Amino acid sequence: MKKKILAASGILAVIMSALVMVIAAAPGADDDPVVSLSYVEQRITQVKAYVDGEVSKLTPGAEVTATSFRVIEVPNGKRLLCNEGTEMILRQGTAKIFATKKGGISNTTAGHDLADGVDAPPNALLIVPLDDGRGLVAQTDLLVMVKGSYAITD
Secondary structure (H helix, E strand, O other): OHHHHHHHHHHHHHHHHHHHHHHHHOOOEOOEOOOOHHHHHHHHHHHHHHHHHHHHHHOOOOOEEEEEEEEEEEOOOOEEEEOOOOEEEEEEOOEEEEOEOOEOEEEOOOOEEEOOOOEOOEOOEEEOOOOOOEEEEEOOOEEEEEEEEEEEEO
16 A cells, blocks of 8 residues: 555656646746737837827828828928828817819818818818828817828928
8 A cells, every 4th residue: 555655646746846847848937928929919010100100290291101090280380281092080270271273172071072271170071082282281280180191291
């Protein structure tokens, strides 16, 4: 009987030491956790969006493309020039429509075209139909939600 107990104890000791070695060799620790590839890619996308936003503030005229609505600041007197298909919503401030001879900007909320020099309506979805230099001219500092390609110029 003693032999069986000693053999069982020996086997149990070998199994326990193997488990301790497996756990010790596992990747990650409290100060160095393991992360998934999708988490890393998500964080890279967030950092890229932040950097793009900051660069657009520092480089007037630099074109930025937002794949989802992004709130941007347009200083008083500056122009928000948008490319074809860009969507925007004026959230704060006053602005005038900057259009071309080919037409204005589509106000899809009210269902009509906004001509050059008209006041931009707040909280309305505006869509730029062509890539020919249409956009908004800030009369005060603006907050605008933008989705698509745009640049802030003088």
